[in-house]
Amino acid sequence: MAFTPRTPRVVAARRLQRRRDRDATGRFLAEGPQAVREALARPEVVTELFGTPTALDRYAELAAAAARADVPVSEVTDEGLAALAETVAPQGLVAVCRHLDVPLEQALAGAPRLVAVLAEIRDPGNAGTVLRTADAAGAGAVVFAGEAVDPYNGKCVRASAGSLFHVDVVRAADPLETVEALxxxxxxxxxxxxxxxxxxxxxxxxxxxAEPTAWLFGSEAHGLPQELAAAADARVRVPLHGRAESLNLAAAAAVCLYASARAQR
Amino acid sequence: MAFTPRTPRVVAARRLQRRRDRDATGRFLAEGPQAVREALARPEVVTELFGTPTALDRYAELAAAAARADVPVSEVTDEGLAALAETVAPQGLVAVCRHLDVPLEQALAGAPRLVAVLAEIRDPGNAGTVLRTADAAGAGAVVFAGEAVDPYNGKCVRASAGSLFHVDVVRAADPLETVEALxxxxxxxxxxxxxxxxxxxxxxxxxxxAEPTAWLFGSEAHGLPQELAAAADARVRVPLHGRAESLNLAAAAAVCLYASARAQR
Structure with a gap:
């Protein structure tokens, strides 16, 4: 019988919409077929998959992949799915995933030639978008530094469009120490x-x-903390050719990361 | 005495939050000191300025600029301002502005070397962000083509961060005719x-x-209509170096427009 919003496992998974429960359990939710597919591509990440009968039928290859990986697959009612999903038009699938961030040292051991550091960025949509752009530009690691948003925030996961599962994600408490380590x-x-x-x-x-490069990006509202900008090897501005006063964060990050990608080809 | 939400002029201005009333009157709302400043920099654009006493005091130079331009300035109560504003933290100023789009021929008469065309883009935040990025990259005109969002939608105006007032904005019903004209x-x-x-x-x-270039951008959900892509001189992909399946619209537009800006320097 399909799980409802009151089924204990649905109730428990739904709590992962709150940061406190994500932090306490080391779990988060990935919503929709694209995110579920990317999550299942990484062994050990997914601990449970919920789907409506319609979605499990439509995305039978994902249900099969979950089963092959010994991930429990549970049918939920439309109401059960709606309770787990944060979007208004969920596509019928929600996976419970393990946190997958790695220590900075581990990410650096892979000798990435391009790294993005999100310093004190609190907007989850912005953070997820930059994560996606960094992945597209070929970055090996994305560091959430300082009082940055939780990378497992649902909005960040969705904005990353699967890229959360592609690159080494690092959570670093101290942005200045991060700069030194980089x-x-x-x-x-x-x-x-x-x-x-x-x-x-x-x-x-x-x-x-063309050199191996780490880019530091600050929040759209406040920019980079001054001491952090001062600690970098250079402070770089994207040229403004027209009369706009600035670019938004996602656009500025795209221009910088792709300038590196082009130079590093 | 300060206007309230029930004052007829506030009631009339508030209706401009709806597209139907914007289309019927040729007016729209610009919210916050940055947008009001950019609007006032263009003669004939602003028809009326509403502000709370606090904001008119804090931004006295804007109130003075409005007065010099013979724009009526009206004090509104906090409630009156809240009725006019669409954001949760309005900064106390809302201007009523005239539509400022120009025919495509007029924009092209200025011989712009960089043009952005938003084809069937319905998301106002995306459209406004691309407008802002196009301005920053030095585009002379931005064309809203086909069933695109209303450029005077409040969310689009806010996302443009003033750039709506900087570049030639064009509304073109037929995207294919636009391509031919370009x-x-x-x-x-x-x-x-x-x-x-x-x-x-x-x-x-x-x-x-390095050539004068017009970029066509389609909606994030559906991409460019196929016949429109076919009508272009070339179909261009932003390289994906990592494992991301795509870039979001704002990031892709930033990379393309800045590649042109760099080549055209």
Whole structure:
């Protein structure tokens, strides 16, 4: 019989919509077929899959993949699914996943040539979008540093469009220590700021972007903390050719990360 | 005496939150000091300014600029302002503005070297963000083509962060006719699509991006209509170096528009 919103396992999984319960259990929710597919591609990540009968039928290959990985698959009613999902038009599947962040040292041991650091970024949609863009640009690691949003926040997971499962995600309490560790690992650390003294185009012309690089991005509202910008090897501004006062975070990150990707080809 | 939510002029202005009333009156609302400042920088755009006593005091230079331009300035109560504003934390100012779009021919007469075309993009936040990014990259015109969102939608105005007042905004009913007109004006028309046969980096290497260029962007959910992509001079994909399946619209537009800006320097 399909689980309802009152079935204890649905009640328990639903609690993962709250950060407190995610932190306490080391679990989070991934919603929709795309995220579930990406999660199932990583062994040991998924602990449970919920789906409506319709969705489990429509995405039978995902249900089969879960079964092969010994992941319990449970049918839920439409109401049970609605209780687990945070979007208004859920596509019938929600997976319970284990946290998958790794220590910074482990991510750096892979010698990534491109790293994105989200410093004190509190907006989950912005953070997830930058994570997705960093993945597309070929970044090996994305660091959530300082008082950044929880990478397992539902909105962040959805905005990442599966990229949360593709790159090494790191949670680092201290942004300054992160900068030191990145530099020690041989990465050039570049701070993105509207008031930077280096123009991105000039930096690209200089050939310096071909080096292994870590980009620091601050929140849209407050920018990078000053001491963090000061600790970087350079403070870089994206040129503003028109009359806009600034770019939004996702656009600025896309321009910077793709400038690196192009230089590093 | 300050206007309240029931004052007829506040009631009339509030109706501009609805598209029907914007279309019927040729007016729209711009909210917050940044948008009001940009609007006032253009003669004839603002027809009325509402502000709380606190905001009119804090932004006295904007109230003065409005008065110099013979724009009526009206004090509203906090409740009156809340009725006019669409955000939860309005900063005390809302201006009634005239529609400012221009015909495509007029925009092309300015010989813009960079144009962004939003084809059938229905999400106002996405459209406003691309408008902002296009302005930053130096685009001279942004065309809302086909069944695109109303550029005067409040969410689009806010996401544009003032850029709605900086570039030539065009509303074009027929996207295919728009492509023809752009090409006739000497612009290379490039369609952004994940399935494009030209790689953005290769195109940049070829020097072709230095030409006057119009970029076509489609909706995040549906991409560009196929006949529109086919009508372009080339179909261009942003390279995906990692495992992300795609970029979101704002990120893809930023990468493409800035690739042109860099090539056109």
């Amino acid at each position: 530099r020690t690992a041989g990465l050039t650390v570049l701070a993105t700021t509207g008031y930077g003294d280096s123009d991105l185009d000039d930096l690209a012309d200089s050939g310096r972007l | 090409r006739t004006a000497g612009l290379t028309v490039l369609a952004t699509t994940g399935y494009g046969d030209s790689d953005l980096d290769d195109l940049a290497d070829s020097g072709r991006l």
